Amino acid sequence: MNFFKLLGLLSLVHLSSALHFYLNTGESRCFFEELPRDTLVVAKIEALEYNEHSNDYYKNPNLRLEFIVEETFDNDHRVVNQKASASGDLPFTSLDQGEHKFCVKPIYLDGTSHKKHRIFFDLAIGSAHDYIDSKSTNQVDSLTARIRNLNKKLETINFEQEQIREREATFRNQSELTNSRVIRWTIIQLLVLIGTCYYQLNHLKSFFVKQKIV
Numbered sequence: 001m002n003f004f005k006l007l008g009l010l011s012l013v014h015l016s017s018a019l020h021f022y023l024n025t026g027e028s029r030c031f032f033e034e035l036p037r038d039t040l041v042v043a044k045i046e047a048l049e050y051n052e053h054s055n056d057y058y059k060n061p062n063l064r065l066e067f068i069v070e071e072t073f074d075n076d077h078r079v080v081n082q083k084a085s086a087s088g089d090l091p092f093t094s095l096d097q098g099e100h101k102f103c104v105k106p107i108y109l110d111g112t113s114h115k116k117h118r119i120f121f122d123l124a125i126g127s128a129h130d131y132i133d134s135k136s137t138n139q140v141d142s143l144t145a146r147i148r149n150l151n152k153k154l155e156t157i158n159f160e161q162e163q164i165r166e167r168e169a170t171f172r173n174q175s176e177l178t179n180s181r182v183i184r185w186t187i188i189q190l191l192v193l194i195g196t197c198y199y200q201l202n203h204l205k206s207f208f209v210k211q212k213i214v
Contacts, residue, residue, distance in 0.1 A: 019122075023106055025115045030103040032072070033123065035094040042124045043067065047086040047106050050116035057118045059086060065119075066105040073098035083107070 023029055035041065047065050048057035067090050069080035080092050086106075094100060106117045 020118060020120045023104075023117050023119055025106055025108065025113045025117065028066075028103050028105040029119070030101050031121070031123070033100050033102065033125070035097065035100050035125065037094060037097040039094045039125060041092045041094065043090040043092065043102065044120075044122040044124070045084070045086075045088065045090065045104060046120040047104075048118045050118070060108075062109045062112065063117070064107050064109060066103075066107055068101075068103040068105075070101045070103075071096065071098060072101050076101070 021029055033041075045065055045067070047063055049060040049063055050057050063086040064083050065086055067080065067082045067084050068078060069092055071077045071079060074096070079095065080090075082090065084090055102123065104119060104121060106115075106119065108115075
């Protein structure tokens with residue numbers, strides 16, 4: 001039984017690598033990892049600032065972590081460049097198989113510099129379920145709600161477009177009917193005019209014949 005527990009622990013170590021290190025503001029620390037294609041990677045990070053007065057580390061709301069992922073096998077092609085909060089999960093999916101470089105750098109929103117930091121970095125490969133917490137679930141629910149709202153808006157837009165098409169078709173049919181009536185009325189007027197001219201010419205001819213003018 002202990003042997004199987006040991007195997008389980010070893011498998012978790014294979015999927016996850018946790019460590020902590022120290023960096024100054026603006027310094028970068030990079031790690032290399034061989035990733036297969038289409039693999040989900042979750043980087044769990046936390047950055048703390050050193051307080052010289054209390055000789056301890058604490059969370060600073062202005063502190064951010066620049067998270068960069070590059071494909072070393074493709075001339076260091078950068079696939080992720082994100083300025084994340086000092087604590088949280090950063091998911092990433094590898095597009096191609098090969099060695100990837102993960103870099104983190106502490107920075108500040110207000111331009112603070114010359115600070116010391118303790119960085120916790122935990123990388124999970126192919127096991128995102130271990131890192132899905134209540135916050136992540138809320139984010140998924142929020143995205144789902146947004147998608148539903150977008151779908152409703154799209155349905156409304158499609159309905160309005162259908163209404164516009166029907167109105168355009170009705171207007172086009174009405175215009176074609178009006179044009180056909182105008183053409184028909186014009187032809188009738190021409191026929192009446194031709195008939196009137198013909199009648200007047202015959203009447204004048206008979207008049208001149210009676211008067212022996214012609």
